[in-house]
Amino acid sequence: MLTSDPLTTIAIVGAGFSGSLVAVHLLKTANRPLLIELIDRSHEIGRGIAYSTDDTSHLLNVSAGKMSAFSYDPGHLLRWLHNNRSKLAAFLPKDLNASSFIPRHIYGLYIQSILEEAEAAASSNVRLERVIDEVVAVEPQARGAIVSLRSGRAFVADKIVLAVGNAPAVPSASQTKDDDTPYLSHAWSASALAGLELDAPVLLIGTGLTMMDMVVSLHDRHHQGKIYAVSRRGLFPLTHRSTKPYPAFLTPDTAPKTIRGLLRCIRSEVETAAEQGYDWRSAIDSLRPITQQLWQQLGRVEQRRFLRHASPYWDVHRHRIAPEMGDVVRAMLDSGQLTITAGRIQDYQAARDAVAVTVRDRQTQTNRVLQVSRAVNCTGVQIDYRQLPQSPIANLRAIGLIRPNDIGLGLDTAADGAVLDARGNRSSLLYTLGTPRRGDLWETIAVPELREQARALAATVL
Incomplete structure (x- = not known):
């Protein structure tokens, strides 16, 4: 009597670029009974935080010719864009080519399309389930683990992929004490600029890529008010420019070790x-x-x-930005509407229809008070998993299934992406890729690295 292969269940926690690409490669390569539970809080499976923006002026930070989801098919994205041009024409440059910077929300649609195509072409015994929910606990058992969701549902998974990607940074105590007021918001919130008067002064906390997005969004809203941006060093991303390749001048052997x-x-x-x-x-x-x-x-x-x-x-x-976004920011700096300074936020005091923010300037070590109608947290992502309070990381940390990296950059992992537990042992249950591996790899958050990690990890967990 013949026996069929048992069903394997792989849970992927996070359905942004990384999680979706792992699912795509599992769908493409699995030839035995497999259930893929792709779990994300957002209904926009496949887009994640990075590509969930609907602002068409938020452009990719890398040109389209380098953003294919498949390293073995570098022209895949460009072909998809041209094949779908009739539907996307309003959002794409007329002279679309490999050097074009396309809107991030279009790239999110691309990832969703890839996932749908892989699902449609998968073997009949391979199934993808999109789960709009949040993992709150993982309980290991003899085989696999019980995965509990916030909705109350639970299921058994043989392997779990932590594709948690970019979690918003946890604000400091001074940033959170007035979070019940309408004057403090997070840049990744859909309502970050909601209800803001066109002439209202705004403070952006942080001067990185997220701040750039907010400035461009304000520009598109024809905002007239003063925009202050503050970070510890006052540095902000530079723009891409067409260049000729430079020959390698360092190797790991010849490079200084300090x-x-x-x-x-x-x-x-x-x-x-x-x-x-x-x-x-x-x-x-x-x-x-x-x-x-x-x-x-x-x-x-x-x-x-x-x-x-x-x-x-x-x-x-x-990590540079599209020239088009750089031009907007530079024009606003030149006009004086935007100022970017180095300093630290000392205090927030809510007032009527405003918030008074005390800033200590780095150059002078003196305090100044900014009266603004909105203070927007643009401090980026949280990668110190020693502090991250969100589930499932807090749960996994508490029961010793993961070991946060000791310099505050994600998790300790094996070379193939298997997570190391609190004792440093390689897990046969938990795997990860992307941002959580930054302490081990550093260069692990861009598409060229993520797409290779996703392909390799799919082969590892099958």
Whole structure:
């Protein structure tokens, strides 16, 4: 008597780019009974936080020619865009090409389309279930684990993929004490700018990529009021520019093993490149193939030193924005409507129809008070899983199934993405990719790295 293969259930927690791509590769490659539980709080399965914006002026930070979901088919996104051009024409540049920067919400539709196509073409014994819910607990058992959802439903999973991606940063105590007022909001909230008068002064807390989105959104709303942006160093992302490739000037063997030495070497090479007619971007981009190795061969002391002193400078040079968005921000800076300064938020005091924010300027160490109608938290994502309060991370941490990275960058993982438990043992249940692996890999949040991790992880958990 023949026996059929038992059903395997794989739970994917998070349905943004990373989780959706793992599901896609499972659907494409599985040839035995498989149930994929793709779980996300949002009804917009496939879009995640990064691509859930409906603001068409929020553009990808990388050109379309480099954003295919499949490394083995680099032209896939561009073909999809051209094939769907009649439906998307209002949102795409007329001269669409590999160098174009497309709206992020269009990229979200692309991911959703890929997921739908993979589901339609999957083997008859492979099924995808989209679960609009939130994981609140994981209880290991002899085989797999019981996954409990906020709705009260529970099921048994053989493997669990933590594709939790980008969680909004947890505000400081001073930021949260007045959260019951309408004057404080989070940039990733759909209502962040709701009800804001056109001439109202606004404070943006943080000056990274999220701040750029808010500035562009205000510009599109024809906002006339003053916009203040404050961060510890007052740095903001630089723009992309068309460049010619620069030859590799470092290898893991020849690279200095200290942050001071690395920075000195990179600065020197940027100057050399400029003398030869190259843009600084070319020299920075030439490091991309070995960035992970450079990070991994630094000791913990040096990694911490980088995070304390150099990380913000690296980020604004490495994670650049579309030229179109850069032009908007630059024009608003030049007009004086937008000011970006270095400082720290000291206090918030709600007043009638406003909030008084005390800022200590970095340059002078003196306090000033900004009277604004809205203060928007643009501080980005939370990757310190030692503090992250949201489920399921807090639950997994409490029962010792995960070990937060000791420098505050996600989780400790094995080379294949298996999570390490509190004792450092490799899990046969939990796996992850992307942002949670940043402490081990550093360069792990961009599409080229994520798409490869998703493909490899699907093969590992099958």
